[in-house]
Amino acid sequence: MVSLNLPIGIQSFTEIRTRNYRYVDKTHFLSALVNSGKYYFLSRPRRFGKSLFIDTLYCAFSGRKELFHNLYLVTSQSGWDFSKTYPVLRVDFSAGIVDSPEELVKRLDRLLTQWETEYSTKGTQGSPGERLLELIPQIAEKTCTQVVILIDEYDKPILDNINNPVLAAQLQDILKGFYAAIKPLDQYLRFVFLTGVSKFAKTGIFSGLNNLLDITIDTRYSAICGYTEEDLSRVFGDMFTSESIDDIKSWYNGYSWTGESVYNPFDILLYLDRGIFRPYWFETGTPSFLIKLWKTNPRVPAEYERMVTGEESLGSFDPEHIRMETLLFQSGYLTIKEWSADPVQGLVCVLGFPNIEVRTALNTLFSEVLCGINTSPNRSRLYGLLESADISGLRELFHSFFASIPYDWYRKNQISKFEGYYASIFYTYFASLGYDLIAEDITSQGRIDLTVRTKKAVWIFEFKVLSSDGRDTKKPMEQILKKDYSRKYMANNLPIFLIGIIFDPETRNITGWEIKRRDGACPEELSV
Known part of the structure; x- marks a missing residue:
């Protein structure tokens, strides 16, 4: 679900549905996830609609049926029961910057105290992870139902401090303890969904939460965020001329995670608003850290056009041993252009620039670094x-x-x-x-x-x-x-x-x- 009307950064599913915005219906993905599993992780680049999907989950589990009028989730095929609601605990790291371990602990403690007040439970003590272990059973008992946990941009405190390895490691340890507390609570939980830009190595932040199903590189969910060709034609077709559609595709389409390719939604909405081709998405976050890393271990830029790599380079991120191609892929500067899988090699991908926007903007930076x-x-x-x-x-x-x-x-x-x-x-x-x-x-x-x-x-x-x-x-x-x-x-x-x-x-x-x-x-x- 993504709005057409500005402001572009809108993240509220409720606002989209109550203000009669144009929308793209992604609720069939929501239904498929909930009907087939319980613990999920999704990595997508910034400004691809992860927060909006989290908000859609929040409204669905909260029983806001009136917001889903004419959407897939209210059809009989979805299997969704709006008469049953759940307490939804939402953790959102997308706003603000955490610049110390103390600030991160305070932020988590404030959130836990807020939940204690909201559900009238007893006060909890200890680290954020220890408090969560004590709090979830109380909420389940108070509400007589299981709890839903939604965590948006789970990795942002670490990525914001990636240039400071010591601080990043301290923040990672705190988050690791907090997320690890989720696994022992299985009997009290209905659904858990985490989003982020990067996926950390198995020995890192997810080691205590190893029951997550990673749907990042899953053909079935490649289009869970972003606009498909059919979305663009059906929802926005009347806003494009036949002459412009091929150029729009070349500039803003091409993102793929082994399935159907998608357009960057942020780019499409700004293009529709302003009517000119510009690297809108790229300009919102110049990859200064990536360029700095590339300077220390340069690679011929042309090699990024067709880079062959295995799943190990795409699915894990280790702050102590950073792979340039991993960062470029997870942050959206490279995407999967081709792929194959067999019993011997496993998954093998050919990476490349998704579109003209990324290729031109990133190579402009490369050229200035080279010279x-x-x-x-x-x-x-x-x-x-x-x-x-x-x-x-x-x-x-x-x-x-x-x-x-x-x-x-x-x-x-x-x-x-x-x-x-x-x-x-x-x-x-x-x-x-x-x-x-x-x-x-x-x-x-x-x-x-x-x-x-x-x-x-x-x-x-x-x-x-x-x-x-x-x-x-x-x-x-x-x-x-x-x-x-x-x-x-x-x-x-x-x-x-x-x-x-x-x-x-x-x-x-x-x-x-x-x-x-x-x-x-x-x-x-x-x-x-």
Whole structure:
């Protein structure tokens, strides 16, 4: 259930239903969860509707049948009995920042005291976990029914302090003790649902609550948050033009957790409100910590286009041994593009950027980290040069750009020494413009280093780095022609520009640049 009307950050199911907002009905997922299990965990990126789903659960278990008019949950197929209500205990860490162990304990104690007052139980003593163990049976006895526990953004206190490993570990221990108290209370509990961005390693925060069913990577629940193609057409179809729908899909769709892909709801609502393409979701939380982590252990950005990984990299998060791909996936900057599962390998996923928004915005940050300077003016100029096929201007732009990177930046940063540094600058520039590009583009004869496709032309790049003795023994253009890389794109009937580039690590600039052109109507390569 997600509202169309602003404010975009609305999290109240009640407000959506009483104010006649447009809505997407997700209550069939709620029914499926409650009818088939009891303990669940769901990880989704920020601003994907996790809090709203929690609020929908709250209203359903509270017996607010009037709010579910014309929704799946009131149909006979759902099996939901609104005549039976439950006491619902809701823990919400989405608001505010916890910056000390004392503050976290106080926050939990205030919540426990509030529940004691609400249900007129005896006062409890001890740690938050000990108090919860004592309180839940009292509430069940007072209400003569089982209790529902809903925990929203369970991991936020830790993630807010991930740059301080000592503090993060202290907060993790407190939360671990609190969550562990839930398992012994099974007889008193009807339903438990936790949401968050990350899933911590089994030896960490969930070790005491190991009966949770993780539905994060579950084909059946891939669309539990976000808008599907059918949702967009049915609920918002009258607000789109036929010309804009393909661009909207390219910009904001593509998130998948082994099932049906979804649109980012935050992006769609802001696009409908403002009518222009912008990285709305990305701008709400620049991943400064991710970029800092990437700088300490850089990886060629193009590798994120098709990264093969197993479930162990996706389903666990260890603050002491952070995997970059795990963080990027769990926070929404990478998603599952393809997957397979068999008895030998288990689940194997191919990760990639979900859409243009994430690819352009994240690679803009990567390009500035790679160069140590603001790259915005060069990106704007690059776009114009590609659109006009200005060959001489293109070479001049990149030559001047490499020359503008301060020597002091190279001296203070190790990032320029990682393999693929120079090619990565090209890649991040093109990726930040939103073009269709393929790194390690496979042909029948080999792999093209980088292919960039615009509406007017195809650009094929091959990169080489000068050998340590300074001899120019590598011939990128010779490789392009010998392996006939352009043939793959001849049927497009667009100009094809073949560009071979050689970098000199001593001068930190381009030392060789050769361009040829080949068109579908002209099979011979023409030097330009």
